[in-house]
Amino acid sequence: MSKKTQAAADFETTLAELEKLVGNLEEGEQALDESLTGFKRGIELTRQCQSMLDNAQQTVDQLIDPEDEESIAPFKPDA
Numbered sequence: 270m271s272k273k274t275q276a277a278a279d280f281e282t283t284l285a286e287l288e289k290l291v292g293n294l295e296e297g298e299q300a301l302d303e304s305l306t307g308f309k310r311g312i313e314l315t316r317q318c319q320s321m322l323d324n325a326q327q328t329v330d331q332l333i334d335p336e337d338e339e340s341i342a343p344f345k346p347d348a
Contacts, residue, residue: 276321276325279321280318280321280322283314283317283318283321284314284318286314287311287314287315287318290307290310290311290314291311293307294307294308294311
């Protein structure tokens with residue numbers, strides 16, 4: 270699996286875990302301690318997702334630098 274594919278899989282996996290966790294918290298059927306533990310985990314997952322998105326944005330910004338005409342290239346999807 271390439272780095273790009275692995276990074277996307279990591280993001281998708283982290284986001285799926287976060288969505289499941291939020292669903293469990295929204296149900297409101299957990300004990301307070303379980304809810305607090307889940308909330309803490311949710312904060313960690315949110316930060317991980319945000320970091321991955323920030324890295325992706327930085328990559329896009331570097332690839333499409335309006336000051337650098339050579340950075341603009343035709344899209345070549347990974348086959």
